[in-house]
Amino acid sequence: MPKTPTVYDVADRAGVSIATVSRVLRRPDDVRESTRDLVLRAVRELGYVPSGAARGLAARQTGVLGLCFPDVDGIDDVADLPALSRTGRRVEVVVDHGQVAASRWSNLYIGEVMRGAELEAWRTGLAVMIAVARGARRDDVVADLAGRVDGLAVLSATVPDDVLEHVERRIPVVIMAGPRHGDRHDHISVDNAAGMQALTRHLLVDHGARDLAFVGGPATSPDDADRFAGFRAALGEAGLPAPDDVAWRGDFTRSTARELARRMLDARDRGVPLPGALVCSNDQTALGMLDVLSGAGVHVPGDVLLTGFDGIDAGQVSSPRLTTVRQPMVELGRAAVARLRERMADPGRPPSSESLPVTVILRESCGCH
């Protein structure tokens, strides 16, 4: 492999100075057309690709934005990583009785946020670098990322405060989702509470639902807390008593939701009536419950109303289709990057917090139609 060509090589071959080569690539209008052609031809012939590192160093900015997410696979150590199978078998056949694990909620969510961020970055000529804060050296992963980019968008709760503080001395940081954490950094969130409140209100007012049960996610999830708050607000607003705590708590996964549903059915068999409506804190939870309830002959929405939250694709193909609240995930990514750019343009700007509107999507599981 021959040495990779640099500006010097291009300049030599084109018979110009390296400054001209640089100009041709960065500000083509500042150079005469004939010389430009000369340079571009040399670039082509040599297979020259400018070094991003050198450029970033000289220009004092990289033109790259960083995206930082939590680990959704629960991989803390390299040893946890399943080996890359390279067996000779071409095709395997398995029978799925429901045991195939659903892809986790967060994958979808993160994928969409990334898509939005990349889109907005592309729009303004910036590149995007991603990192998952995982493993024992997760803080180093974040610092490393911070050293390579001009700004950082971090999903809430994926980076410890002290690391964030360290990083913020170098580049602007914007937190995506979750509750606002102090007033040091910029923050873009999604209006979980208002969305859940509107949805619950719909159940209460339009369907006359009573005896609503909230099926929550992890107690540590701020999103879950916000949604529960919205649920309570709607009850209060209707003059109904609101529970202090989440009665049924899952973990946002379909499988745990199945387990909860089974326990609900057990309780019913012991004389405890099923709730009139199950207000689930996310779609996966709702789909898991739907699966078990339908299997047990409980009709949704005939016997019990059911709703989710997130707006995942699967909610469109379930029977009945799932009423839910769509989170603007792509917009979350876009807004984060937009905010980052504003901040990069004007570092003196005081940090602010913005909340993105959500959309209640009415389908059949709430009793509509």
Place this chain on the structure above:
Amino acid sequence: MPKTPTVYDVADRAGVSIATVSRVLRRPDDVRESTRDLVLRAVRELGYVPSGAARGLAARQTGVLGLCFPDVDGIDDVADLPALSRTGRRVEVVVDHGQVAASRWSNLYIGEVMRGAELEAWRTGLAVMIAVARGARRDDVVADLAGRVDGLAVLSATVPDDVLEHVERRIPVVIMAGPRHGDRHDHISVDNAAGMQALTRHLLVDHGARDLAFVGGPATSPDDADRFAGFRAALGEAGLPAPDDVAWRGDFTRSTARELARRMLDARDRGVPLPGALVCSNDQTALGMLDVLSGAGVHVPGDVLLTGFDGIDAGQVSSPRLTTVRQPMVELGRAAVARLRERMADPGRPPSSESLPVTVILRESCGCH
């Protein structure tokens, strides 16, 4: 904002040379513990984060891998980009009669591939940068990415051959999915044909299906072509006549599949019987057809067998649940990065092509259970 600190600042404060600072960060064991502590404390106090650009330049490698994907949103121009809405409305309510567009197949697919790539990169201490080849200056986007990374994994057909050739003179490139394109670069694919053949064979042998119809994707899709080939192979193997062309051609989207299903029903009303089995080239197509067929009172799998391809999440919650072939998307990303590393370690290595095994997942839509 005070000037961001550099090695010099840290060295000053710690009373050592910049070489020692660098050593503390890169090879901590080569330095006395007391000096190390001194330096680390200075790092902490100053909020020092090493510049990735400078490091990349000096070390002659960036420690970053590039991932390049096609645009799935069909955004060719900045003007196509919907504005970031920042209206004051907190919650919107819409009724979904099925008009809400499904998220595209490729988003999911790409998200999973990225996840796998990031995972494998993390395992070996590398960072990941992503780019979508979109817009008028898409070639520049790719070249720009190539200048910032040590290796590039590109999804098949997203980058023109000449650009790839140019880039390959600087860094190793591996193509993910699709057919192998010449023998210049490394290639990791998925065994579409074998998967579809096994699935079709299952329909033929285990369910005695006859009069199978293949519902394809875009004529330009190599994946679709491979799957059709697998379909034909299974028919041939069973001594049945195989069609030369795809009779029903969609575009991998649910909405187009709905349209196809309607045309199928129209044909039936004109006396053309429905096929005994619909072998769809992807899951979204199968789900679209299922939707319309069920709505028209056609029972799946009672009246017609139905299968998909991809293994998307939604196939687990449809009624009936969808029999399909799971593509190892995460593994595709992982294998691509693994291959890239092998190549970086040994540039002289001849390019090779590897095909990943798929999994047939039997659920109810094929008639099982």
Place this chain on the structure above:
DNA sequence: TTGTATGCGTTATCAA
């Protein structure tokens, strides 16, 4: 319109 010269913040080589 083009060229010269300097600096960007690291790593790595060599000496001490």
Place this chain on the structure above:
DNA sequence: TTGATAACGCATACAA
């Protein structure tokens, strides 16, 4: 074990 110093490849101010 530590320090001085030379690359690394480019952008840009200034000069021509």
